[in-house]
Amino acid sequence: MIRHFAEKQDEDERAEGLSFYENTQHVPPMFEEILIETLEHIESITAPLRERLKRQTETRRIFPEYPEDALIPAWEMYVRMTGNIAFSDPDIPVSLVQNYRETYGADALDKIRQYQLGGCHRMLTGFWGRGSQRGIPIRKTWGKPIYDRGVDQDIDWQSAYVRVGDVERHVWENRTTKLSDTMPTTITDGTVLYPHELMLIMPVRNVIEGRNNGILDTTLYSAIGRIDRHTLIRSTSGKGSGDTLFERYGMTEEDRALRLTPHSLRHLQNTELFRLGVADTIITKKFNRRSVQQSYVYDHRSLAEDLTDIDLAPEAEERLGDKPLQVFRLISANKASGHVVEEFRRVQREYGEAAAFDYLNAEADGLHVTPYGLCINSFTSDPCPKHLECFNGCLHLARTDVISEQENLQRMRDKFAKVIITLEALPENQRNVGWANQLTHARVRYENIVKALGTDAGMQVFPDGIDLSVSAERNAGTTIIDTMKRLRDLDD
Ligand code: SF4
Structure with a gap:
């Protein structure tokens, strides 16, 4: 987690016009390494300044x-x-x-x-x-x-x-x-x-x-x-005097011509998260927005491009919403598996095409592509708290053939391999109480990632795994399937 202080939250702004809120931001494991390295560097080069400021x-x-x-x-x-x-x-x-x-x-x-x-x-x-x-x-x-x-x-x-x-x-x-x-x-x-x-x-x-x-x-x-805000704006946007950071440190003409305002970083992050396939509900929560529409820039680029080539019946295009249509494409192309897919096929068999589309509209709205594969779970109301640790044994994770997914998994595998080697090499007298836990933690993740890498596209990685979204799941018994089951029971 990163501890930070948000500067502006309108509804609670104080009379003096500025409020600092302490907040924390979850750091996805794939960014941990680069973030820690960057912050450690900042900490070390500012150490003399910080020490002097403290004494002053x-x-x-x-x-x-x-x-x-x-x-x-x-x-x-x-x-x-x-x-x-x-x-x-x-x-x-x-x-x-x-x-x-x-x-x-x-x-x-x-x-x-x-x-x-x-x-x-x-x-x-x-x-x-x-x-x-x-x-x-x-x-x-x-x-x-x-x-x-x-x-x-x-x-x-x-x-x-x-x-x-x-x-x-x-x-x-x-x-x-x-x-x-x-x-x-x-x-x-x-x-x-x-x-x-x-x-x-x-x-x-x-x-x-x-x-x-x-x-x-x-x-x-x-x-x-x-x-402060003004320094940041001046040094990245070029509004004001002096070189921008890009002009001073850019390696090419193109780099030196770059300009950026702090606010555009927010847009960039938003777009990147969409590009990585993080669910809009999660992005909305992350940016403290009130509605999903504020975040919505649908952009599952690589997978979506594959899927647009799949022809569907006009009825599907008419009846299904945007994401359910994507799921339907995945199902039609045999690129998806898991409980949503199984239930879809069962509803289709037992109640017909129209009911199956209704089921997808209700259940598949939360489908998203995570950096490590496709999440076949549905969480239309609450985002999954573990959305960037899907590789850690979640039963809802399915592989796709997206290249960046393979690369992300390989990078995480190498990261945990390094951690394991470092921990195992630690002399016994330097192993603290958390050592064994850390080693187990790293080994379990490493094995899970290896398993994910060996899983074919379209297949669930951990069919007998755990449901990592469990704390965000909706209350049992309120889905369309439950209603159908109840109706069936009544018929019986
Ligand atoms: S942890 Fe599981 S439920 Fe959560 S996003 Fe990943 S695959 Fe889906």
Whole structure:
């Protein structure tokens, strides 16, 4: 699950206009790996920022690493204030920049810093002589000021220092936009949440351009805040100043021309879920929508394309709704099996074509193609809670011949194989109480996926399996079959 905070829920919006709701989002197993990898990367590259922001919040200081009377090198304070790691005159060697861009790690930043220490720092004259910064005394090693306001002396920047308290006062008085975001937010259940507790934080108010394409020193920069809506819009849509992320990091012309608004991600996700065949009821629930129509973009591309080639009797086209018609096509093409299909054939035999179509209209509305096969269950009112773990022994899963389905299953098989190998290789003294459970969990899933991969298209994968949808099933005894059974019993 991902814990997140939704920013807007109109009906409960507070007087101040903004409400944060704590919420969780289920992560489908097929996305687990890429998501964990991405979030771990974000966590590691923002760790120095987060640690500093936490200390700033606790101490109400800008540079909590130092006491107020500490003297620190002028170059270091320049980096802390601007974020720009380039503080010496010659360019940073390309190899060091490449090394940094491969890892974004603190070690690589340290190497760049060390490289510059012995160099000439004449560029610092411009920074420390600019505007209100001229009021910050530049000092010798023992603290005596060497740089008085209005006097452009030649300064040996290798041995020039500033007092931390002087700079903090300067920022508080003249550069309040360079202060970190330390104010907490109260979410709708009353919990107080500080910015340093969030995953997505960033350096704020820093525009590092120019030499070396700009490298921000996350281990020293002092102004940190939440990623806000405006930053997201600006950096992905191109509305506003500066490069978009695509322009800066795109590998091809086509990539660099891309534009995206945060809201279009929602549309993209919606479309992708439809494309993967996730049921519209599930998509509707996921996006907190009130009606299925709001989500509806029917798009079972690959399977649907196969199915449109199947000719059906005009009566079927007239009587059946969209999804039931798809099921009927699947049944006609022998691409589907399971209890809905068996019941359809039985109703057709016992009550005729018209009743069978009525049955399909009532029962097959929830049919959908999952990333791992076709779900032959029906859940017209409640989405299946396990819709993306169908491979785990669900009796309603049937295989199709869609290529992406095969690939998804293979990917999941490889993922669980890796987990099993890692767990089995763990030395005994490192196995904790959950080890055996995790291993069983992975082995069962692995075996089930292998079984799914070996099942022919159109066949149920686990005819004797379990009903994973059980918690979402409708109350027993209310379906059209139950009614028919009751009528039959009365006739008898
Ligand atoms: S009922 Fe079974 S096959 Fe259908 S979506 Fe749920 S888990 Fe998947």
